[in-house]
Amino acid sequence: MAAAPASKLLPNICLTLFLSLILLLLFSLILAFTVFKPKQPIIVVDSVSLLDLNVSITDGVHLSLSLNVDLTVQNPNKVGFEYSESTAVVIYRGEKVGEAPIPGGRLPGKGTEKMNLTLTIMGDRMLGKSEVFSDVVSGQLPISTFARLPGKVKVMNVLKIHVVASTSCDLIIDVKNESFGDQLCQYRTTL
Template sequence: MKVGSGKGRKVCLIVTGVVIAIAMLIVILAMTVFKAKHPVTTVDSVKLEDFHMSLDIAKLRVDLNVTLDVDVSVKNPNKVGFKYSDSTAHLNYREQLIGEVPLPAGEISSSETKGFNLTLTIMADRLLSNSQLYSDFTSGSLPLNTFVRISGKVSILGFIKIHVVSSTSCDFAVNISNRTVGNQECKYKTKL
Protein backbone atom coordinates (compact mmCIF):
# COMPACT_ATOMS: atom_id res chain seq x y z
CA MET A 1 0.00 0.00 0.00
CA LYS A 2 1.47 3.38 -1.09
CA VAL A 3 0.79 6.44 1.08
CA GLY A 4 1.95 8.94 -1.57
CA SER A 5 4.23 9.09 -4.49
CA GLY A 6 7.68 10.65 -4.30
CA LYS A 7 6.70 13.06 -7.08
CA GLY A 8 3.75 14.43 -5.05
CA ARG A 9 5.93 15.00 -2.00
CA LYS A 10 8.50 16.90 -4.07
CA VAL A 11 5.83 19.19 -5.51
CA CYS A 12 4.41 19.80 -2.02
CA LEU A 13 7.88 20.59 -0.63
CA ILE A 14 8.68 22.95 -3.52
CA VAL A 15 5.35 24.82 -3.14
CA THR A 16 5.85 25.08 0.64
CA GLY A 17 9.43 26.32 0.14
CA VAL A 18 8.31 28.98 -2.38
CA VAL A 19 5.52 30.19 -0.03
CA ILE A 20 7.98 30.40 2.91
CA ALA A 21 10.56 32.24 0.74
CA ILE A 22 7.94 34.78 -0.43
CA ALA A 23 6.74 35.31 3.16
CA MET A 24 10.32 35.85 4.34
CA LEU A 25 10.97 38.28 1.48
CA ILE A 26 7.86 40.28 2.39
CA VAL A 27 8.89 40.42 6.07
CA ILE A 28 12.47 41.45 5.19
CA LEU A 29 11.24 44.20 2.84
CA ALA A 30 8.70 45.42 5.41
CA MET A 31 11.43 45.63 8.08
CA THR A 32 14.08 47.31 5.89
CA VAL A 33 13.19 49.12 2.67
CA PHE A 34 9.54 49.75 3.53
CA LYS A 35 10.01 50.29 7.29
CA ALA A 36 7.77 53.15 8.36
CA LYS A 37 9.70 56.32 9.19
CA HIS A 38 8.49 59.38 11.05
CA PRO A 39 6.95 62.14 8.92
CA VAL A 40 8.64 65.43 9.84
CA THR A 41 6.37 68.43 10.43
CA THR A 42 8.16 71.80 10.29
CA VAL A 43 6.89 75.32 10.89
CA ASP A 44 8.80 77.16 8.15
CA SER A 45 7.67 80.67 8.96
CA VAL A 46 5.23 82.69 11.02
CA LYS A 47 4.34 86.16 9.72
CA LEU A 48 2.15 88.81 11.19
CA GLU A 49 -0.46 89.60 8.50
CA ASP A 50 -2.80 91.90 10.38
CA PHE A 51 -2.29 93.43 13.80
CA HIS A 52 -4.53 96.05 15.40
CA MET A 53 -4.19 96.68 19.10
CA SER A 54 -5.43 99.54 21.22
CA LEU A 55 -5.30 100.21 24.92
CA ASP A 56 -8.32 101.45 26.86
CA ILE A 57 -6.70 102.78 30.06
CA ALA A 58 -10.00 103.83 31.67
CA LYS A 59 -11.33 100.24 31.55
CA LEU A 60 -7.88 98.58 31.82
CA ARG A 61 -8.71 96.71 28.64
CA VAL A 62 -6.87 95.82 25.45
CA ASP A 63 -8.76 95.63 22.12
CA LEU A 64 -7.06 93.23 19.75
CA ASN A 65 -7.36 91.86 16.19
CA VAL A 66 -4.47 89.64 15.00
CA THR A 67 -4.06 87.45 11.91
CA LEU A 68 -1.00 85.23 11.48
CA ASP A 69 0.23 83.65 8.24
CA VAL A 70 1.88 80.33 9.13
CA ASP A 71 3.75 78.16 6.59
CA VAL A 72 3.99 74.51 7.64
CA SER A 73 5.58 71.65 5.69
CA VAL A 74 5.29 67.91 6.18
CA LYS A 75 8.00 65.65 4.74
CA ASN A 76 7.23 61.99 4.11
CA PRO A 77 10.58 60.09 4.23
CA ASN A 78 8.87 56.75 3.52
CA LYS A 79 9.07 54.73 0.30
CA VAL A 80 5.27 54.68 0.28
CA GLY A 81 2.57 57.36 0.50
CA PHE A 82 1.18 58.78 3.76
CA LYS A 83 -2.59 59.35 3.87
CA TYR A 84 -3.73 61.74 6.58
CA SER A 85 -7.16 62.65 7.90
CA ASP A 86 -8.70 66.06 8.55
CA SER A 87 -6.70 67.97 11.14
CA THR A 88 -6.65 71.37 12.80
CA ALA A 89 -3.88 73.88 13.47
CA HIS A 90 -4.22 75.72 16.79
CA LEU A 91 -3.02 79.09 18.06
CA ASN A 92 -2.61 79.44 21.82
CA TYR A 93 -1.92 82.29 24.22
CA ARG A 94 -0.55 81.13 27.57
CA GLU A 95 -1.97 77.61 27.03
CA GLN A 96 -5.43 78.92 26.08
CA LEU A 97 -6.83 78.20 22.59
CA ILE A 98 -7.44 81.52 20.82
CA GLY A 99 -7.49 80.52 17.13
CA GLU A 100 -7.74 77.52 14.85
CA VAL A 101 -7.75 76.64 11.16
CA PRO A 102 -8.73 73.33 9.49
CA LEU A 103 -6.28 71.18 7.50
CA PRO A 104 -8.22 69.12 4.92
CA ALA A 105 -7.42 65.40 4.52
CA GLY A 106 -4.98 64.43 1.81
CA GLU A 107 -1.99 62.34 0.83
CA ILE A 108 1.74 62.94 0.72
CA SER A 109 3.56 60.80 -1.83
CA SER A 110 6.77 58.88 -1.24
CA SER A 111 9.68 61.20 -0.31
CA GLU A 112 7.50 64.28 -0.95
CA THR A 113 7.36 67.45 1.14
CA LYS A 114 3.93 69.09 1.17
CA GLY A 115 3.49 72.71 2.20
CA PHE A 116 0.50 74.25 3.94
CA ASN A 117 -0.16 77.98 4.12
CA LEU A 118 -2.40 78.62 7.12
CA THR A 119 -4.10 81.85 8.07
CA LEU A 120 -4.91 81.96 11.79
CA THR A 121 -7.21 84.66 13.12
CA ILE A 122 -7.20 85.21 16.85
CA MET A 123 -10.48 84.79 18.72
CA ALA A 124 -10.19 88.12 20.49
CA ASP A 125 -12.92 87.43 23.06
CA ARG A 126 -10.93 84.44 24.42
CA LEU A 127 -7.70 86.38 24.47
CA LEU A 128 -9.13 89.48 26.11
CA SER A 129 -10.53 87.45 29.01
CA ASN A 130 -6.97 86.54 30.06
CA SER A 131 -5.77 88.83 32.87
CA GLN A 132 -2.11 88.60 31.75
CA LEU A 133 -2.78 90.24 28.37
CA TYR A 134 -2.60 93.75 29.81
CA SER A 135 0.82 93.15 31.39
CA ASP A 136 2.12 91.44 28.21
CA PHE A 137 0.90 94.39 26.15
CA THR A 138 2.63 96.92 28.39
CA SER A 139 5.84 94.84 28.32
CA GLY A 140 5.80 94.98 24.50
CA SER A 141 5.80 91.24 23.83
CA LEU A 142 2.91 88.83 23.27
CA PRO A 143 3.84 85.12 23.81
CA LEU A 144 2.00 82.75 21.44
CA ASN A 145 2.14 79.08 20.45
CA THR A 146 1.11 77.22 17.30
CA PHE A 147 0.26 73.53 17.47
CA VAL A 148 -0.23 71.32 14.40
CA ARG A 149 -1.08 67.61 14.66
CA ILE A 150 -1.40 65.38 11.60
CA SER A 151 -2.70 61.82 11.93
CA GLY A 152 -2.73 59.20 9.19
CA LYS A 153 -1.60 55.84 7.87
CA VAL A 154 1.40 54.56 5.98
CA SER A 155 0.56 51.51 3.84
CA ILE A 156 3.36 48.99 3.24
CA LEU A 157 2.97 46.53 0.36
CA GLY A 158 -0.73 47.38 0.22
CA PHE A 159 -1.81 45.32 3.22
CA ILE A 160 0.36 46.38 6.18
CA LYS A 161 -1.02 49.66 7.54
CA ILE A 162 0.82 51.61 10.24
CA HIS A 163 -0.89 54.47 12.10
CA VAL A 164 1.32 57.59 12.38
CA VAL A 165 0.77 60.81 14.37
CA SER A 166 3.13 63.76 13.84
CA SER A 167 2.87 67.01 15.79
CA THR A 168 4.72 70.30 15.99
CA SER A 169 4.50 72.89 18.75
CA CYS A 170 6.18 76.28 18.21
CA ASP A 171 6.52 78.97 20.87
CA PHE A 172 7.21 82.51 19.67
CA ALA A 173 6.71 86.11 20.70
CA VAL A 174 5.06 88.94 18.78
CA ASN A 175 6.88 92.24 19.27
CA ILE A 176 4.05 94.73 19.69
CA SER A 177 5.98 97.89 18.76
CA ASN A 178 7.27 96.76 15.34
CA ARG A 179 4.73 93.94 14.73
CA THR A 180 7.32 91.25 14.08
CA VAL A 181 7.62 87.65 15.18
CA GLY A 182 10.74 86.59 17.05
CA ASN A 183 12.25 84.02 19.40
CA GLN A 184 10.67 81.01 17.66
CA GLU A 185 11.36 77.64 19.32
CA CYS A 186 9.76 74.43 17.99
CA LYS A 187 9.36 70.91 19.35
CA TYR A 188 8.55 67.92 17.16
CA LYS A 189 6.99 64.61 18.13
CA THR A 190 6.00 61.53 16.12
CA LYS A 191 4.28 58.34 17.27
CA LEU A 192 4.05 55.17 15.19
Protein backbone atom coordinates in the same frame (compact mmCIF):
# COMPACT_ATOMS: atom_id res chain seq x y z
CA MET B 1 12.86 3.06 -16.75
CA ALA B 2 9.48 3.24 -15.10
CA ALA B 3 7.95 6.55 -14.03
CA ALA B 4 7.38 7.17 -10.35
CA PRO B 5 3.80 6.64 -9.24
CA ALA B 6 1.70 9.79 -8.83
CA SER B 7 1.11 8.97 -5.15
CA LYS B 8 4.85 9.45 -4.45
CA LEU B 9 5.13 12.72 -6.46
CA LEU B 10 2.19 14.46 -4.79
CA PRO B 11 3.81 14.82 -1.32
CA ASN B 12 7.02 16.11 -2.91
CA ILE B 13 5.12 18.73 -4.93
CA CYS B 14 3.14 19.83 -1.85
CA LEU B 15 6.31 20.09 0.23
CA THR B 16 8.04 22.12 -2.50
CA LEU B 17 5.05 24.50 -2.79
CA PHE B 18 4.85 24.87 0.99
CA LEU B 19 8.58 25.67 1.30
CA SER B 20 8.35 28.14 -1.60
CA LEU B 21 5.45 29.91 0.08
CA ILE B 22 7.36 30.13 3.39
CA LEU B 23 10.41 31.56 1.58
CA LEU B 24 8.24 34.10 -0.25
CA LEU B 25 6.64 35.23 3.02
CA LEU B 26 10.03 35.45 4.73
CA PHE B 27 11.44 37.48 1.84
CA SER B 28 8.41 39.82 1.96
CA LEU B 29 8.83 40.35 5.71
CA ILE B 30 12.53 41.11 5.30
CA LEU B 31 11.71 43.69 2.62
CA ALA B 32 8.91 45.20 4.72
CA PHE B 33 11.19 45.76 7.71
CA THR B 34 14.34 46.84 5.85
CA VAL B 35 13.84 48.47 2.47
CA PHE B 36 10.25 49.59 3.12
CA LYS B 37 10.69 50.26 6.85
CA PRO B 38 8.33 53.14 7.67
CA LYS B 39 9.93 56.42 8.66
CA GLN B 40 8.23 59.26 10.44
CA PRO B 41 6.83 62.13 8.31
CA ILE B 42 8.08 65.57 9.31
CA ILE B 43 6.29 68.92 9.53
CA VAL B 44 8.62 71.92 9.29
CA VAL B 45 7.51 75.49 10.01
CA ASP B 46 9.08 77.53 7.20
CA SER B 47 7.85 80.91 8.39
CA VAL B 48 5.37 82.64 10.65
CA SER B 49 4.32 86.18 9.88
CA LEU B 50 1.84 88.69 11.25
CA LEU B 51 -0.99 89.46 8.86
CA ASP B 52 -2.90 91.73 11.17
CA LEU B 53 -2.27 93.11 14.65
CA ASN B 54 -4.57 95.70 16.14
CA VAL B 55 -4.16 96.56 19.81
CA SER B 56 -5.87 99.30 21.73
CA ILE B 57 -5.73 99.85 25.49
CA THR B 58 -8.15 102.78 25.76
CA ASP B 59 -11.25 101.77 27.73
CA GLY B 60 -9.80 98.28 28.32
CA VAL B 61 -7.89 96.07 25.95
CA HIS B 62 -9.06 95.53 22.37
CA LEU B 63 -7.15 92.97 20.36
CA SER B 64 -7.31 91.38 16.92
CA LEU B 65 -4.54 89.23 15.51
CA SER B 66 -4.00 87.03 12.45
CA LEU B 67 -0.96 84.88 11.66
CA ASN B 68 0.24 83.38 8.42
CA VAL B 69 2.04 80.05 8.90
CA ASP B 70 3.90 78.35 6.06
CA LEU B 71 4.50 74.63 6.63
CA THR B 72 6.28 71.92 4.69
CA VAL B 73 5.26 68.28 5.15
CA GLN B 74 7.97 65.80 4.13
CA ASN B 75 7.42 62.09 3.57
CA PRO B 76 10.78 60.26 3.78
CA ASN B 77 9.15 56.88 3.05
CA LYS B 78 9.37 54.97 -0.22
CA VAL B 79 5.61 54.48 0.05
CA GLY B 80 2.77 57.00 0.31
CA PHE B 81 1.64 58.73 3.53
CA GLU B 82 -2.09 59.31 3.89
CA TYR B 83 -3.06 61.88 6.50
CA SER B 84 -6.44 62.77 7.95
CA GLU B 85 -8.09 66.16 8.29
CA SER B 86 -6.66 68.03 11.21
CA THR B 87 -6.47 71.45 12.83
CA ALA B 88 -3.67 73.88 13.58
CA VAL B 89 -4.26 75.88 16.76
CA VAL B 90 -2.98 79.00 18.50
CA ILE B 91 -2.61 78.83 22.26
CA TYR B 92 -2.33 81.78 24.66
CA ARG B 93 -1.39 80.98 28.25
CA GLY B 94 -2.74 77.42 28.02
CA GLU B 95 -6.03 78.24 26.27
CA LYS B 96 -6.89 77.68 22.61
CA VAL B 97 -7.62 81.09 21.11
CA GLY B 98 -7.53 80.40 17.36
CA GLU B 99 -7.47 77.63 14.78
CA ALA B 100 -7.28 76.79 11.10
CA PRO B 101 -8.31 73.56 9.34
CA ILE B 102 -5.73 71.34 7.66
CA PRO B 103 -7.37 69.28 4.89
CA GLY B 104 -6.58 65.58 4.60
CA GLY B 105 -4.43 64.35 1.76
CA ARG B 106 -1.81 61.96 0.49
CA LEU B 107 1.89 62.42 -0.07
CA PRO B 108 3.64 60.05 -2.47
CA GLY B 109 6.82 58.29 -1.46
CA LYS B 110 9.68 60.79 -0.95
CA GLY B 111 7.11 63.56 -1.53
CA THR B 112 6.94 67.08 -0.10
CA GLU B 113 3.95 69.37 0.20
CA LYS B 114 3.80 73.05 1.12
CA MET B 115 0.87 74.35 3.13
CA ASN B 116 -0.16 77.90 3.93
CA LEU B 117 -2.42 78.42 6.93
CA THR B 118 -4.06 81.60 8.18
CA LEU B 119 -4.69 81.49 11.92
CA THR B 120 -7.14 84.11 13.15
CA ILE B 121 -7.08 84.65 16.86
CA MET B 122 -10.38 85.17 18.65
CA GLY B 123 -9.63 88.26 20.73
CA ASP B 124 -12.56 87.65 23.10
CA ARG B 125 -10.98 84.35 24.21
CA MET B 126 -7.70 86.12 24.94
CA LEU B 127 -9.41 88.93 26.79
CA GLY B 128 -10.82 86.35 29.20
CA LYS B 129 -7.29 85.83 30.54
CA SER B 130 -6.22 88.22 33.28
CA GLU B 131 -2.63 88.38 31.98
CA VAL B 132 -3.53 89.92 28.60
CA PHE B 133 -3.51 93.52 29.88
CA SER B 134 -0.07 93.21 31.50
CA ASP B 135 1.31 91.39 28.43
CA VAL B 136 0.07 94.12 26.06
CA VAL B 137 1.38 96.92 28.32
CA SER B 138 4.78 95.18 28.58
CA GLY B 139 4.83 94.95 24.77
CA GLN B 140 5.37 91.18 24.67
CA LEU B 141 2.54 88.79 23.88
CA PRO B 142 3.50 85.10 24.27
CA ILE B 143 1.64 82.63 22.03
CA SER B 144 2.17 79.09 20.77
CA THR B 145 1.13 77.40 17.55
CA PHE B 146 0.56 73.66 17.25
CA ALA B 147 -0.14 71.54 14.16
CA ARG B 148 -0.67 67.78 14.14
CA LEU B 149 -1.09 65.37 11.20
CA PRO B 150 -2.26 61.85 12.04
CA GLY B 151 -2.04 59.33 9.24
CA LYS B 152 -0.84 55.96 8.07
CA VAL B 153 1.85 54.46 5.91
CA LYS B 154 0.96 51.31 3.98
CA VAL B 155 3.85 48.91 3.49
CA MET B 156 3.34 46.68 0.45
CA ASN B 157 -0.41 47.39 0.68
CA VAL B 158 -0.57 44.88 3.54
CA LEU B 159 0.78 46.50 6.70
CA LYS B 160 -0.84 49.76 7.83
CA ILE B 161 1.36 51.60 10.30
CA HIS B 162 -0.17 54.61 12.07
CA VAL B 163 2.08 57.65 12.43
CA VAL B 164 1.60 61.15 13.81
CA ALA B 165 3.71 64.13 12.83
CA SER B 166 3.43 67.35 14.79
CA THR B 167 5.12 70.68 15.23
CA SER B 168 4.83 73.45 17.79
CA CYS B 169 6.27 76.94 17.96
CA ASP B 170 6.55 79.23 20.95
CA LEU B 171 6.49 82.85 19.81
CA ILE B 172 6.77 86.26 21.42
CA ILE B 173 4.93 89.02 19.56
CA ASP B 174 6.51 92.45 19.96
CA VAL B 175 3.31 94.52 20.18
CA LYS B 176 5.01 97.92 19.71
CA ASN B 177 6.95 96.94 16.56
CA GLU B 178 4.27 94.55 15.26
CA SER B 179 6.86 91.84 14.74
CA PHE B 180 8.13 88.63 16.31
CA GLY B 181 10.72 88.48 19.03
CA ASP B 182 11.88 85.04 20.14
CA GLN B 183 10.75 81.96 18.18
CA LEU B 184 11.36 78.35 19.18
CA CYS B 185 9.94 75.55 17.02
CA GLN B 186 10.02 71.83 17.80
CA TYR B 187 9.14 68.92 15.53
CA ARG B 188 7.83 65.60 16.84
CA THR B 189 6.95 62.38 15.11
CA THR B 190 5.69 59.11 16.56
CA LEU B 191 5.07 55.69 15.08
